[in-house]
Amino acid sequence: MKLLISSILVLITFSSFSQELSKIKVTVPNKTDEVFITGNQENLGNWKPDKIKLNRVSEFEREISLDLSYPSEFKFTRGSWETEGYTSNYWEVKSNLKITGNTSTIYSYKILSWKDSKQDVGSFNFDFKITNNFSPTFNETRTIGIKLPNNYNPLKKYPVVYVLDANTLLKPFLLSIELLSEKFIGESGTDYGRDNIPEIIIVGVFHNNRGYETEPKFDYSTDKSLYLKGSEKLKNYLFNELVPMINSQYQTSEHNSIVGHSNTGHLVLNLPFFNNNPFKNIVALSVNSESEYFKNMIFDYVKTSKENVFLGYGTLDDGFNELGEKLNDKIKNNEISNSNLKVESFEGSHNQLPALATSSSVKFLFRHYKNFTNFNYKSSLPDFSISKYCEEYKEENKKYGLSIDVSSSDLFNFAEKLVKRNNIELFRKVIEYSNNQNDKIPNHLIFWLSLQCKDYETSDKMIEIISKTEIEEDYYHLYADFPLYSNYLLQVKKSPDTLFRLINHMYENSEEYKLEFSYYCAKVLIESNTQKSKSKSFLQFCRKNFKENRIFKLEDLDMLSTKR
Structure with missing residues (x-):
């Protein structure tokens, strides 16, 4: 019985030690650098930056052998997150390093710089x-x-x-x-x-x-x-x-x-x-x-x-x-x-x-890859269809094994080209096509383009859409580009009521810019001499919640109050 147990223990021991470990090798920028590895599992320290230290094998080389589970994600440090090691150039994204499978026994990395020191050597990796x-x-x-x-x-x-x-x-x-x-x-x-x-x-x-x-x-x-x-x-x-x-x-x-x-x-x-x-x-x-x-x-x-x-x-x-x-x-x-x-x-x-x-x-x-250089010519043909053109573009890129959709920025470029040509009919068709896509041209950009070509029918449609929007990006752009909307609705459309309805919707739904939209609401009501009585509550909100902002100061509130 003892012999059997001993044999089993020997087999277990042999099996354990015969498992192939992953060796992580790191080249460091300085002779004195001590390197720690930390990552998404116990054997990588569970993201504790000072738990697992690499061994020094030469002046600029450190290494460690680990039993990893996959996928492995990790980073290097000198013992803290303030001394994180960067294996990519300082201007590039600092993503986690990854090993997705047991494809090798040795994984080599080069630390170009540390978070607390500036990079002094660049690297472009073209290994094969x-x-x-x-x-x-x-x-x-x-x-x-x-x-x-x-x-x-x-x-x-x-x-x-x-x-x-x-x-x-x-x-x-x-x-x-x-x-x-x-x-x-x-x-x-x-x-x-x-x-x-x-x-x-x-x-x-x-x-x-x-x-x-x-x-x-x-x-x-x-x-x-x-x-x-x-x-x-x-x-x-x-x-x-x-x-x-x-x-x-x-x-x-x-x-x-x-x-x-x-x-x-x-x-x-x-x-x-x-x-x-x-x-x-x-x-x-x-x-x-x-x-x-x-x-x-x-x-x-x-x-x-x-x-x-x-x-x-x-x-x-x-x-x-x-x-x-x-x-x-x-x-x-x-x-x-x-x-x-x-x-x-x-x-x-x-x-x-x-x-x-x-x-x-x-x-x-690969000249057809993501290529729209023929848009001007194709769109000038009498039988041009934007949906057909986009489908042909997708089919052309499938030759490369790619499934590429026409993006909102692509559609914006089409619309902008048509605005420059003052082709309002086709511009509207591009906008209609865009509105039926998941990745569509943002509302504020459509409104801006419609003003460029004086397509006020589209402008009015966009005002109606934005007046009911729940998109945070629309709130921001109305806040940032308020003169664009106010000039159109006050100078071109002569409709302060529509402008008030637009910004009142923003006031009621935007938490981030509620203060600024409250000011805009008061300003429109007072300066257009419409529903002045409603302006009081907006002014009170502005005073009660005032904080420094890029739209108005307390003196502006005082000046508006005198106009009531």
Whole structure:
């Protein structure tokens, strides 16, 4: 029996110690920094900032191994909330750090500054994951780099950009895509909107033998196949192994793009000629065009290409700019007209071109993302429908795997454009459409726009709506923009009764601005010489509850009282 119990205890002990702990590693800005971790569970101190201290392993490194439950949320301190550690730049939101699942055994962080000290080093993190997978096509191990969006969500779908020649092309495309797709939110919560393109998964393809895998075929006299043996294998690897693997491991929209330069630029430009091509977007830079057969094939293809094709070339790139120059000539001579094609020249050499062309090429591939640049043209057509236009916009963005609604700010921009064109009929249709959406243009903005185009019918409707509103934002804007409403109702409509009804509703329903609306009520009644007797109670309320405010002083109350 003792032997059995001993064996069980040994198994339990072994099982306990064999559980894999999560190691938290932290780099600190100062040699003397002591670091504590605190978070949302007992093993993280339950948000007590001085309970769990990390171990010192070197001058600037601290670490601790913990048994975590997921999701884990935590922060670092030097022992108090007044010394909280910031792992993001001082101008960015200080959100909790999170580990959502047991995806690694080591998690590394860098503290850029402490709450009680100023940051003296900035950081932009563009790390990516490198993986190695055996390829049956090549019969060897292949290396790829994968960069997921910073806010990758397994419940969403993402476009994928595949970058060949990863040793030279991955960096410029990674940096450009990161910047163009970033949702930059300041500490106040304001979105500064650098999401010019959707968030994207980036896959870099490193070549084991670039010459063998990418050498273009220039002699088509005896054989019209498009690739040599090595590049044929690379195409098959992309089509049959890499793209399916990425689709199976990550949430992708299957809206795939591929990038190549020089030899790989030539290679990617041939991909659309295969029936099972998985790439909807092609970026081909510095493409050699020594073969007349190849040039004519490309000229015919781009006239009607369904894929988006960006071809970039350098003016100083002798031998690799001929195809681009000839395509540009054909576009200028109206021999080629296809909105899916963009040919652009850059003042640079062969090796300079990728850095010069990256941003322009990426923006072209995703030019329809949240794009309303065609609104003025579309809305000028006789059969224009705002609801149809918005539905087409949603469908266009679904190509990227995104479900994007037209926001209130988008609708406001439409309405503002129509006001500038003095198209009152269509302006009213946009307002009607907005009022049927969950995210609608705020009432005060509609009122302001209606005054700009002198659409007093809409102005009156908005006055009626705001006179019954229970929206706190309406209370604030009537308080802040009172002259806008009073001038319209007193000078244009000659209706002090309507103005009093409007602000009396605010007085009765707004706690925050009750004092100011009481003053406005008294002022309107007295100065318009209507229902003066009612003004007494408003003045009494103002005196009884007076506090410093931006609308009136005690002297103003005295002056109003003398007018009664």
